[in-house]
Amino acid sequence: MIISFSLENWMSFRDPVSFSMLATEERRHGGRLARLNTYRTKVLPIAAIYGGNASGKSNLFKALNFAKSLVVNITQLDEAIPVETFCLDADRTAQPARFAFELLIDEVIYDFSFAVTRTAVVEEQLVKITGEQEEVLYSRPGRPPEDPSLQVVFDGTRDNQLFLTNSVSQKVNAFRPVYDWFKDTLKLVSPDSSPDLFPVVEDGSLSQTMNELLQQLDTGIVHMSGEEVPLEHISFSLPETLKREIQKNLKEGATATVRDPLSQTGGLTILFVTRKGEKLIAKKLMTSHRKTDGTEAKFEMHQESDGTLRVIELLPVFLDLSGKTSNRVYVIDEIDRSLHTLLTRRLLEGYLAGCSAKTRSQLLLTTHDLLLMEKELLRHDEMWVTERDATGASTLFSFSEYKDAAQDKDIRKSYLQGRLGGIPHILLNSPLQHSETEEGE
Numbered sequence: 001m002i003i004s005f006s007l008e009n010w011m012s013f014r015d016p017v018s019f020s021m022l023a024t025e026e027r028r029h030g031g032r033l034a035r036l037n038t039y040r041t042k043v044l045p046i047a048a049i050y051g052g053n054a055s056g057k058s059n060l061f062k063a064l065n066f067a068k069s070l071v072v073n074i075t076q077l078d079e080a081i082p083v084e085t086f087c088l089d090a091d092r093t094a095q096p097a098r099f100a101f102e103l104l105i106d107e108v109i110y111d112f113s114f115a116v117t118r119t120a121v122v123e124e125q126l127v128k129i130t131g132e133q134e135e136v137l138y139s140r141p142g143r144p145p146e147d148p149s150l151q152v153v154f155d156g157t158r159d160n161q162l163f164l165t166n167s168v169s170q171k172v173n174a175f176r177p178v179y180d181w182f183k184d185t186l187k188l189v190s191p192d193s194s195p196d197l198f199p200v201v202e203d204g205s206l207s208q209t210m211n212e213l214l215q216q217l218d219t220g221i222v223h224m225s226g227e228e229v230p231l232e233h234i235s236f237s238l239p240e241t242l243k244r245e246i247q248k249n250l251k252e253g254a255t256a257t258v259r260d261p262l263s264q265t266g267g268l269t270i271l272f273v274t275r276k277g278e279k280l281i282a283k284k285l286m287t288s289h290r291k292t293d294g295t296e297a298k299f300e301m302h303q304e305s306d307g308t309l310r311v312i313e314l315l316p317v318f319l320d321l322s323g324k325t326s327n328r329v330y331v332i333d334e335i336d337r338s339l340h341t342l343l344t345r346r347l348l349e350g351y352l353a354g355c356s357a358k359t360r361s362q363l364l365l366t367t368h369d370l371l372l373m374e375k376e377l378l379r380h381d382e383m384w385v386t387e388r389d390a391t392g393a394s395t396l397f398s399f400s401e402y403k404d405a406a407q408d409k410d411i412r413k414s415y416l417q418g419r420l421g422g423i424p425h426i427l428l429n430s431p432l433q434h435s436e437t438e439e440g441e
Contacts, residue, residue: 001034001043001362002329003102003109010066010097011059014086014393019060021047021362024381024400032355038107038131044382045355046348049366049396050373050415051386056394057366060386061333064188067099070116071182074169075161080118088392096122102129104360105177105185112164112178120159126175137175138163145174185327189317191334198255198272200316201226201283210315217343219308222290226272226283227298250275258282306338314339318347322354326361336369344369348377373412380411385420 001021008016023033023042033042051057066083075081086092100113108130115123124140138145140163144154150172157166168179199206201224211223246256250273258271272283287304288296301309317330336344344367351363373383381400388394399411402420414420 001104001327001360002364003043003104004100005064005102006098006100007063008098009085009092009095010063010099011084011086012054012056012388012392012394013059013063013396014089014092014391015395016098017394017396019047019384019396020398023379026379026381026400028375028379029352031357032352032359033357034355034359035357036104036107036109039109039129043104043362044379045359045361046352046363046378046382047365047384048372048378048382049364049384049386050368050370051366052388055388056386056396058333059394060396061188061190061331061366063099064186064331065190067101068182068186068188070114071162071165071179074165075158077158079160081116081121081160083116083118086393098123103178103181105181108177110178114162121162124163126164126178147174150174185329187317187328187330189314189330189332191337193313197285197312197316198257200224200312201272201285206316206319209319210312213315214311217311217346219311220289221304221308222288222296224285224287224312227286229271229282229284246273246280250280252276307340307343310338311343314347318351321351321361321363323361329362329364331364333366334368335365336367336372341369341371345372345377348372352377370412370416373415375411383411385415 003022004018004020006016006018007013021044023030023044030042032045034045035042049057049060062084070081083097085095085097094117096115096117098113098115100111103110103112108128111125111127111129111134113123113125114121121140124138126137126139128135128137136143138150138154140154140157144151150167153167153170153172154163157163164175164179167175200210201207207224211221214221214224250256252275254275256273258273272285274281274283285301287299287301289299291297304312314332314335317332320326320328321330348363372378379400380402381398383399384396385399386394386396399420402414411420
């Protein structure tokens with residue numbers, strides 16, 4: 001779980017901003033809060049981030065994506081760190097961007113922070129918090145791990161990489177839980193991403209659940225299935241270089257996902273290739289719809305609507321989140337893309353209905369869907385707003401900071417009236433009209 005997250009000098013966020021998943025004293029929906037008894041605190045299962053266009057919502061998503069990439073991927077020798085600092089202030093451009101995370105991992109809180117420029121990690125620190133005790137596991141510069149055997153790895157970490165990443169690459173497991181959290185627990189879903197749908201084809205229980213839900217959500221789909229097809233008979237040309245790469249590198253039992261580069265679905269995975277001995281087996285994801293005579297018609301993925309495809313993409317996410325032992329943290333940018341508001345709401349309600357004191361999964365999302373901005377669905381501390389000021393810098397705040405929130409009967413109306421900030425400042429007040437020079441001028 002994310003306990004809190006902060007950043008500074010990243011993209012549109014010039015000044016330090018903090019994002020906390022700690023619950024306030026608000027009583028509404030208290031039964032779904034995760035309880036951390038050791039720390040005597042409660043954590044939110046969801047956070048919805050609102051704001052006008054270009055206010056900074058997606059920059060938060062990009063910040064988490066950058067942090068994950070920096071932790072998980074090994075920076076090569078002399079490779080620049082792809083950090084994007086606030087560029088509307090010349091004094092800030094060369095200063096480091098700062099990131100800090102408080103994470104719950106196996107019921108222990110870790111405070112992991114770092115500061116980076118294009119050329120170097122200038123600061124890095126990992127702190128373990130158990131109850132009221134804090135232990136600095138290491139800090140750069142100047143404070144290596146207490147274990148002498150890690151001194152060589154610490155000293156040998158290049159300027160352009162994290163010690164956390166280097167230690168794992170050197171098969172040091174002391175800090176592996178934090179690395180694994182970024183690698184396996186944190187999941188990011190962008191508006192144009194294509195989640196791995198292979199389990200929908202191969203996992204019988206998941207496939208059955210998906211088929212039941214797709215019917216309940218009024219998609220018109222009776223069921224989905226994976227149909228085996230010869231590689232030479234697929235509906236798009238597989239580049240010879242990709243064929244050779246798959247033939248050479250795909251191991252027995254492994255799966256390669258292939259996306260149609262010209263697909264109308266925007267790159268949705270439609271083909272799964274596995275190896276059985278020397279033979280490559282391809283399966284294509286298909287949907288079935290009921291015909292008027294009671295038989296079924298099979299559809300290719302590009303024949304489905306954008307909204308249906310979005311549902312197919314998101315259902316595995318919500319099923320994963322809702323698992324009783326799930327500890328995943330999903331961050332979905334523009335969750336409402338191509339979805340009817342009632343459908344989006346139903347997905348959120350389904351997830352939240354299963355949340356309890358023992359829940360360790362979380363969902364962070366950005367949205368423009370104001371019909372989700374209701375007390376019946378979300379607490380005030382679960383609703384956040386990004387806002388861009390006159391200098392181009394973004395700020396971030398929770399509705400729980402609004403002093404009259406508890407008494408506000410219609411928070412959506414207050415938001416649209418600008419009382420809470422985070423709305424676009426639109427100056428256009430005349431009909432759209434192309435400016436043309438009068439004839440003869």
